[in-house]
Amino acid sequence: MAKDGLKVIVTGSASGLGAASAEILAKEGASVVINYSSSKKEAEQTADLCRSAGGDVIVVQGDVSKDEDCKKIAAAAAPWGKLDALINNAGITKHMAHDNLDGLSAEDFQRIYAVNTIGPYQMVRAARSLLEAASKAARRASAVVNVSSVAGIAGFGSSVAYAASKGALNTMTISLARALSPAIRVNAVCPGFIDTPWFTKGRGEEAAKQIRQTIIEKSPLGVASTANDVAELVCFLARPQSGHMTGEIVRIDAGAHLVGYTLARSGST
Numbered sequence: 001m002a003k004d005g006l007k008v009i010v011t012g013s014a015s016g017l018g019a020a021s022a023e024i025l026a027k028e029g030a031s032v033v034i035n036y037s038s039s040k041k042e043a044e045q046t047a048d049l050c051r052s053a054g055g056d057v058i059v060v061q062g063d064v065s066k067d068e069d070c071k072k073i074a075a076a077a078a079p080w081g082k083l084d085a086l087i088n089n090a091g092i093t094k095h096m097a098h099d100n101l102d103g104l105s106a107e108d109f110q111r112i113y114a115v116n117t118i119g120p121y122q123m124v125r126a127a128r129s130l131l132e133a134a135s136k137a138a139r140r141a142s143a144v145v146n147v148s149s150v151a152g153i154a155g156f157g158s159s160v161a162y163a164a165s166k167g168a169l170n171t172m173t174i175s176l177a178r179a180l181s182p183a184i185r186v187n188a189v190c191p192g193f194i195d196t197p198w199f200t201k202g203r204g205e206e207a208a209k210q211i212r213q214t215i216i217e218k219s220p221l222g223v224a225s226t227a228n229d230v231a232e233l234v235c236f237l238a239r240p241q242s243g244h245m246t247g248e249i250v251r252i253d254a255g256a257h258l259v260g261y262t263l264a265r266s267g268s269t
Helices: 014-027 042-052 067-076 106-138 160-180 197-203 205-218 227-238
Strands: 005-010 032-038 058-060 085-088 140-149 186-191 251-252
Touching: 005 067, 014 032, 014 042, 032 042, 032 067, 032 205, 042 058, 067 106, 067 251, 085 106, 085 227, 106 140, 106 186, 106 251, 140 197, 140 205, 140 227, 160 186, 160 227, 160 251, 186 227, 227 251
Parallel strands: 005 032, 005 085, 032 058, 085 140, 140 186, 186 251
Antiparallel strands: none
């Protein structure tokens, strides 16, 4: 089954949203490149889950802020001869109150932008020929899905630098959707709160618990989204079923934007 399924790269897929996306696609028979920067053990665990689900898996270490690593990640998919979808999920942040202007250095901005904004650009460039090959073979556009954040829309979240990097990613999504059409579709997903270990680690167990409860109480849908909830949308945009969508910035936040992002000061994403 996997040999006839989609061929996909998911960056930052050792855990969380990236891992959930990889596993969903593997269950559908996709061949998946699992990428990690430093969490080799978690990446191998994700790979085992994908293999158990029926997918062919390649595990590749690489930091997307480095162009040579992006080329290495893309090269891992070269034996397939094509790439149906690239999911740019790798991302970092620094948790810092927005009014603490001295808390963020130029180096913080540069590192966050290097991974969150430049990294996806470099991955698209490295994978472009494989994405175009898939488009030509299938006679339909291949897909790039950029994992962004509601922080990039509303200007809040874990830090000013993070929000700015995701806002830039949203703009870049639209630019690339124009530039790479008709062969490649480019869309972005903007999650709100996602209940993952990554979030808990960044905010601390008690703060994460409080934010989770506030989300449940105040969001119109009364839920705190899991990685799998958001991954379903990510995977939809990676599949041919979303073939008439490009240049879209899709928000998934349990309706929190309808009542206002009340957690802006606490860094909720």
